[in-house]
Amino acid sequence: MTVPTELLQCEGVGRRFGSVTAxxxxxxxxxxxxxxxxxxxxxxxxxxLVNLMSAYLSPTSGEIKFAGxxxxxxxxxxxxxxxxxxxxxxxxxxxxxxxLDNVLTGRHLGFQGGLWQLGRKxxxxxxxxxxxxxxxxxxxxxAEHMNEDVSAMSYGLRRRVxxxxxxxxxxxxxxxxxxxxxxxxxxxxxxxxxxxxxxxxGMTVLxxxxxxxxxxxxxxxxxxxxxxxxxxxxxxxxxxxxxRVREAYLGTGESG
Amino acid sequence: MFEWIxxxxxFLLDVTLIDIILVISLLILFQCGLFSMATxxxxxxxxxxxxxxxxxxxxxxxxxxxxxxxVGATLAVSFGLPVLRLRGIYLALGSLALAQVIVIGIANxxxxxxVFGISGIPTEVTTGWLVAIVAVxxxxxxxxxxxxxxxAMKAIRLDEHTAAGLGINxxxxxxxxxxxxxxxxxxxxxxxxxxxxxxxPDQYDFGLLVVLLxxxxxxxxxxxxxxxxxxxxxxxxxxxLEFAGTDWENFYYGSILVVxxxxxxxxxxSRRFTQRLAxxxxxxxxxxx
Numbered sequence: 001m002t003v004p005t006e007l008l009q010c011e012g013v014g015r016r017f018g019s020v021t022a023x024x025x026x027x028x029x030x031x032x033x034x035x036x037x038x039x040x041x042x043x044x045x046x047x048x049l050v051n052l053m054s055a056y057l058s059p060t061s062g063e064i065k066f067a068g069x070x071x072x073x074x075x076x077x078x079x080x081x082x083x084x085x086x087x088x089x090x091x092x093x094x095x096x097x098x099x100l101d102n103v104l105t106g107r108h109l110g111f112q113g114g115l116w117q118l119g120r121k122x123x124x125x126x127x128x129x130x131x132x133x134x135x136x137x138x139x140x141x142x143a144e145h146m147n148e149d150v151s152a153m154s155y156g157l158r159r160r161v162x163x164x165x166x167x168x169x170x171x172x173x174x175x176x177x178x179x180x181x182x183x184x185x186x187x188x189x190x191x192x193x194x195x196x197x198x199x200x201x202g203m204t205v206l207x208x209x210x211x212x213x214x215x216x217x218x219x220x221x222x223x224x225x226x227x228x229x230x231x232x233x234x235x236x237x238x239x240x241x242x243x244r245v246r247e248a249y250l251g252t253g254e255s256g
Numbered sequence: 257m258f259e260w261i262x263x264x265x266x267f268l269l270d271v272t273l274i275d276i277i278l279v280i281s282l283l284i285l286f287q288c289g290l291f292s293m294a295t296x297x298x299x300x301x302x303x304x305x306x307x308x309x310x311x312x313x314x315x316x317x318x319x320x321x322x323x324x325x326x327v328g329a330t331l332a333v334s335f336g337l338p339v340l341r342l343r344g345i346y347l348a349l350g351s352l353a354l355a356q357v358i359v360i361g362i363a364n365x366x367x368x369x370x371v372f373g374i375s376g377i378p379t380e381v382t383t384g385w386l387v388a389i390v391a392v393x394x395x396x397x398x399x400x401x402x403x404x405x406x407x408a409m410k411a412i413r414l415d416e417h418t419a420a421g422l423g424i425n426x427x428x429x430x431x432x433x434x435x436x437x438x439x440x441x442x443x444x445x446x447x448x449x450x451x452x453x454x455x456x457p458d459q460y461d462f463g464l465l466v467v468l469l470x471x472x473x474x475x476x477x478x479x480x481x482x483x484x485x486x487x488x489x490x491x492x493x494x495x496x497l498e499f500a501g502t503d504w505e506n507f508y509y510g511s512i513l514v515v516x517x518x519x520x521x522x523x524x525x526s527r528r529f530t531q532r533l534a535x536x537x538x539x540x541x542x543x544x545x
Contacts, residue, residue, distance in 0.1 A: 054421065056417070075420065075425075076421050077420045077421075077424055077425045077426065080421055080423035081423050086421055095414060097410075105411045106422050107404075108404055108411075108424050109422075111403075111404040113403075115399055115403060115405060129404075
């Protein structure tokens with residue numbers, strides 16, 4: 001058996017905000033082609049970790065490597081260029097724009113033509129990118145909402161638009177920050193199925209979610225974060241059985 | 257080419273065309289989400305650069321204007337590096353301070369002839385020049401609007417952090433627009449100097465900025481057509497209203513701005529407002545089904 005290569009590596013990563021340590025000495029690898037779940041109680045540091053991985057924050061200690069190279073000093077747009085896409089816990093869409101506009105904005109890196117490229121060539125490029133955006137919208141089951149204003153859409157639909165937009169940059173690694181929050185059961189099942197399809201297509205996914213069923217069903221491994229530290233990382237069944245994980249979620253009988 | 261137009265109407269046309277260049281130089285900054293008020297300062301720099309080079313150093317007028325464009329762009333880029341670290345209201349204040357420093361500086365140094373300004377500047381700028389320049393600028397604006405550059409600018413305006421997450425280099429876009437905006441404002445200043453033959457610091461005070469901001473906000477920042485139509489509309493209003501040139505002028509500018517901001521916060525040509533209008537005029541479907 002070959003040792004799985006790690007697409008993203010966190011080595012002793014820590015992030016402090018003043019006297020608060022949000023992420024503390026996290027060593028964690030996301031293996032190529034896997035779906036890694038990241039769970040933990042509220043305030044455990046999950047979103048901070050994703051912000052570190054997408055260069056929205058820089059670590060106060062340790063190092064993050066993507067595809068073997070350090071991302072220290074990288075700006076978020078450079079990381080997107082290198083192949084990391086993400087969604088946001090509180091859904092960040094371009095408001096008062098259509099679904100198509102949102103996803104097409106995600107295709108920004110696909111455009112090569114300069115401002116002076118006119119006529120047929122420009123038209124072809126625009127048509128090609130538009131087609132790719134439309135395909136993603138269809139993949140997310142949003143075809144009938146293509147030209148709707150995202151501001152007027154339901155929470156679950158907005159989350160799907162955001163996933164389509166993240167996929168539009170054709171990432172190697174997709175960071176999903178609570179993609180099913182606020183979704184109905186059917187909707188979150190759809191997302192689970194989609195993650196499965198992406199995995200089958202060779203994408204690496206980091207999934208933060210509170211939905212234990214979804215995480216169990218879609219993730220190859222699960223990492224549990226508590227008070228900024230990784231307290232367990234293993235296959236889902238093993239993780240649920242872990243004493244420390246039960247403690248973090250349910251508390252112990254002892255006080256203190 | 258435009259000699260058939262009566263002199264006064266031609267004068268109005270010239271003034272409007274220069275205003276359009278200034279409004280567009282402000283607009284591209286707003287399209288990138290930059291609330292910058294440095295436009296008047298760059299216009300003054302451009303006007304003085306060309307005026308001094310042409311009158312004192314005997315440069316030909318077109319070369320003077322080109323020099324103004326160059327100086328405007330260079331200044332904008334060098335000031336952009338520190339100023340663009342600011343956001344929102346802080347950028348507005350920082351850029352306003354920059355504009356004021358430029359104008360007050362011009363009024364207080366010797367070689368610009370201080371508050372008296374410069375007169376007898378050669379006037380070679382014709383309506384034909386202005387029409388050609390504005391046409392090129394608007395064409396480029398339309399090209400930007402229709403390309404992924406325009407989409408990226410809109411994304412930055414709506415949410416810069418999310419835009420960055422999609423691979424858009426927010427800082428590069430902002431620097432580029434700040435530089436282009438500075439160059440365009442400087443060009444407008446130089447054209448104005450070579451149109452009127454005189455230039456003085458008080459032309460570029462806070463008042464000009466208020467007028468330009470009014471044109472832009474009333475028109476809306478989504479597309480260049482809005483501010484251009486607003487500029488033309490205000491010029492026509494100005495010519496046909498009796499209180500133009502009196503203190504009431506500021507009053508009506510202010511009132512129009514307030515009313516538009518209440519009815520159409522994103523400007524009269526914004527999608528939100530046009531859609532709302534369409535809804536009002538379209539016959540509502542019968543609700544009692």
